Amino acid sequence: MDFFTNPNIIFYILAYLIGSIPFGLLLAKKFAGVNVQESGSKSIGATNVLRVVKQTNPALAKKLGIATVLLxxxxxxxxxxxxxxxGMSMETLWAIAVISVLGHCYSIYLGFEGGKGVATGLGVFLVLIPIPTIIGALVWGFCAKVLKISSISSLLGLIGVVISAIIFDNGLDIDSNAPMYFITFIIFYKHIPNIVRLVKGEEGKVA
Incomplete structure (x- = not known):
């Protein structure tokens, strides 16, 4: 079968191209007139959108932050x-999940820069392992309310997803947890600067 007519390849390309769309950057530029890549943590994710837009338009910041997470x-x-x-196989679905997160974190539209993968990871996990993801979201919500630090709350929520998936008989419907672990690794890797700031006591809180 020709490479570009292989259904798996088509879905993988779509996953990367769609995953690469920097919604946070686009929303902040369009509606707030700011470039989040030049301010704050320079991330295209919802937390930085919220932080940067809040400096000039607090009323709009929360709306754009929520819109960024959802998109x-x-x-x-x-x-x-x-x-x-x-009717693609579960193995293919998990490969699409990994590639979507990679697209967000290493966007082709941004010179292979990008966000930290939390919301995109949430999206793929919610479809593929919904119960563990809901549990992880509850962990995130509790930690965010108590700690008010986005990065550590996100990472603790992610750990909640992984542990819950393992407890619920792995939940992946494939023979290996490797795709879930790889997505987790990507997100943790992208959070290394945040982890360093946390250790130094310099990580900012979200008001």
């Missing part, structure tokens, strides 16, 4: 849902 999650889920409708 980043949806872009992770949408290709998987389409692939499901086409």
């Amino acid at each position: 980043d999650a949806i872009k992770g889920a949408i290709v998987i849902l389409i692939a499901m409708a086409y």
Whole structure:
């Protein structure tokens, strides 16, 4: 079969291209007139959108932050849902999940820079392992309320997803947890600067 007519390859390319769309950057530029890559943590994720836009338009900041989370999650889920409708295997669905997160973190539209993968990871996990993801989201919500530090709350929520998936008989419907672990590794790797700041006591809180 020709390379570019292989359904798996088509879905992998779509996953990367759609995963690479920097919604946070686009929303902040369009509606707030700011470039989040030049301010704050320089991330394109919701936390930096919220932090940067809040400096000039507090009322708009929360709306754009929520919109960024939703769109980043949806872009992770949408290709998987389409692939499901086409009857693709679970192995292919998990490969799409990994590639979507990679696209967000290393966007082709931003010179292979990008965000930290939390919302996109949420989107793919919610489709593929919904119960562990809901548990992880509850962990995140509790930690965010108590700690008010986005990075550590996100990472603790992610750990909650992984532990819950393992407890619930792995939950992946494939023979290996490797895709879930790889997505977790990517997100932790992208958070290394945050982890360093946490250790130094310099990580900022979200008001």
